[in-house]
Amino acid sequence: MSDETDRRDPGDVGPGFMDAAELTIREGIARYVIGFVLASLLTAASFYVLNTSLIWGPGIPVALIVLAIAQMGVHLVFFLHINTAPDNTNNVLALAFGVLIVALVIAGSLWIMDHLNQNMMPMHQMMQMQR
Amino acid sequence: MSATDTPFERAGDPYRVGRSRDWVSTGAGRGHVYATGHGEGGPASKRVIVGYGFWIFLLSDIVMFSAFFAAHAVLQTATAGGPSGRELFNLWSIVAQTAFLLVSSFTCGLSAVATEARNQLWTQVALLVTGLFGLGFLVLEGRDFAGMVMQGAGPDRSAFLSSLFAVVGLHGLHVSAGLLWLGTMMAQIFVKGFRADILRRLVCFNLFWHALDIIWVALFTVVYLIGLGR
Numbered sequence: 001m002s003d004e005t006d007r008r009d010p011g012d013v014g015p016g017f018m019d020a021a022e023l024t025i026r027e028g029i030a031r032y033v034i035g036f037v038l039a040s041l042l043t044a045a046s047f048y049v050l051n052t053s054l055i056w057g058p059g060i061p062v063a064l065i066v067l068a069i070a071q072m073g074v075h076l077v078f079f080l081h082i083n084t085a086p087d088n089t090n091n092v093l094a095l096a097f098g099v100l101i102v103a104l105v106i107a108g109s110l111w112i113m114d115h116l117n118q119n120m121m122p123m124h125q126m127m128q129m130q131r
Numbered sequence: 132m133s134a135t136d137t138p139f140e141r142a143g144d145p146y147r148v149g150r151s152r153d154w155v156s157t158g159a160g161r162g163h164v165y166a167t168g169h170g171e172g173g174p175a176s177k178r179v180i181v182g183y184g185f186w187i188f189l190l191s192d193i194v195m196f197s198a199f200f201a202a203h204a205v206l207q208t209a210t211a212g213g214p215s216g217r218e219l220f221n222l223w224s225i226v227a228q229t230a231f232l233l234v235s236s237f238t239c240g241l242s243a244v245a246t247e248a249r250n251q252l253w254t255q256v257a258l259l260v261t262g263l264f265g266l267g268f269l270v271l272e273g274r275d276f277a278g279m280v281m282q283g284a285g286p287d288r289s290a291f292l293s294s295l296f297a298v299v300g301l302h303g304l305h306v307s308a309g310l311l312w313l314g315t316m317m318a319q320i321f322v323k324g325f326r327a328d329i330l331r332r333l334v335c336f337n338l339f340w341h342a343l344d345i346i347w348v349a350l351f352t353v354v355y356l357i358g359l360g361r
Contacts, residue, residue, distance in 0.1 A: 023247075025244055025247070025248050028243075028244040028247060029241065029244050032237055032240035032241060032244065035237075035240070036233070036237040036240075039233055040233065043229055043230075043233060043348075046351075046352060046356060047222075047226060047356070050222075050356050050359060050360060060360055061357045061360060064352050064356050064357055064360075065352060065353075065357075067352070068348050068349060068352035068353070071348045072345050072348055072349070075236070075341060075344060075345045075348065076345070079236060079240055079341040079344070080338060080341050080342070080345075090183060091183065091186055094183075094186060094187055094190055095186075095190065097190070098190035098191075098193055098194060101194045101197070102193060102194060102197040105194070105197045105198055105201050106197055106200055106201045106204065108201075109201035109202070109204070109205055110201065110204055110205060113205040
């Protein structure tokens with residue numbers, strides 16, 4: 001094992017790799033710093049939005065979810081190095097499939113459970129029937 | 132032939148998406164002569180395959196988390212007369228946990244830069260800082276959990292609290308496993324150096340730690356912030 005080497009093919013990128021092209025240390029650090037600053041700003045914005053009157057009250061959860069999705073995007077691009085470079089296609093396709101399943105599970109559960117709730121007899125009526 | 136004058140760049144194809152064996156053998160473009168991972172040139176390097184495989188695992192892990200999130204989203208109002216999130220959550224503890232995990236994700240990235248530069252000292256330092264912030268996160272989360280259980284708001288109080296402890300606890304378990312992994316990676320780098328197999332494990336660990344932070348983003352938004360706003 002110890003004499004085994006992994007040659008870096010500049011044309012191939014796995015997730016988590018810096019880039020197809022070799023980055024200098026300075027560029028590598030700069031990338032993480034940009035990601036960190038953006039993520040911090042979005043996090044701060046999330047906590048700010050929570051107690052603000054700038055946004056219409058019922059819209060706050062929507063704003064929070066938008067900010068969270070934006071932050072996940074920042075993490076994916078700057079920390080996990082998932083981007084749109086052609087050599088990243090496999091990683092992006094796997095991610096797209098993952099996002100599809102996650103969206104189906106969450107949206108589907110909420111949708112179905114909400115319908116069941118609406119179609120259910122109100123609790124006090126059910127109590128009366130059991131008497 | 133200069134680097135700007137390859138057949139690919141002339142054809143407006145700087146990334147050589149449309150590369151074929153002919154181009155690779157005749158053109159002296161940016162790529163290797165051995166175009167691994169592009170079908171014709173043979174299999175991709177082990178490093179790429181390991182990274183890709185771990186990425187698939189992470190995505191499946193995220194799919195599992197999505198089920199826990201869906202359960203929590205459905206049960207968020209099912210407090211059964213017990214305390215709701217607004218009464219239980221401590222905003223400043225959540226802020227601190229978020230900051231700790233974000234900083235640890237950042238230093239984990241810096242450790243990857245140090246690893247690329249094959250710098251043992253800075254890799255170890257960055258990994259140590261990552262681990263300490265991860266530990267701080269776990270301590271704060273454990274304190275929050277203990278406080279809630281003491282108030283009689285344990286996972287057995289209501290469906291809301293069951294789902295809360297399940298999804299947050301699952302993330303906490305992942306962080307604990309990550310810390311264990313981090314410790315073993317530090318020892319392996321120390322003893323074995325930057326061997327090819329160790330480097331692959333480090334790539335996987337980095338992916339794992341960053342993915343944990345992505346899940347935390349969803350968690351503090353959906354569970355804590357929206358829960359507090361209710």
